[in-house]
Amino acid sequence: MRPYRNLDGHSGVAGYELGTDWIKVRFVNGEDYRYSAANAGAEHVQNMQILAQAGEGLATYISKFVHDDYDREA
Template sequence: MPMQPYRNLDGHSGVMGYELGAGWIQVWFVNGKDYRYSAANAGAEHVRNMQVLAEAGEGLASYISKFVHDKYDSGA
């Protein structure tokens, strides 16, 4: 799945887009940085929650900030 645009339903998100895979999520931010969060580093439950929020288009940036901020695999 290529990068999907984040719907940003509340209009204030720092997330621009995302890509989902089995056990991981890649998140692109409006500041030009992107980070991959995997079950290995962020935890399977957090990855599942982030995938749900990404597809819902709301709450992803807040969730990342609160629960998994520095638990990414790689980033740009």
């Protein structure tokens, strides 16, 4: 898991991991959520990957667009 740079200093994101069509996000509370193209949509995953690497805006993006669209295990 890569540490999230948190350039604005107020993010709820602590780290992230990238895959071909998914992103796993670790929040500051220690919880991990995986967002895949299958559930969140390919465009959202791509946008989140860009924001994660930039170190800014990821938590806000998740809150606005994909909050509950994470992968759930059955």
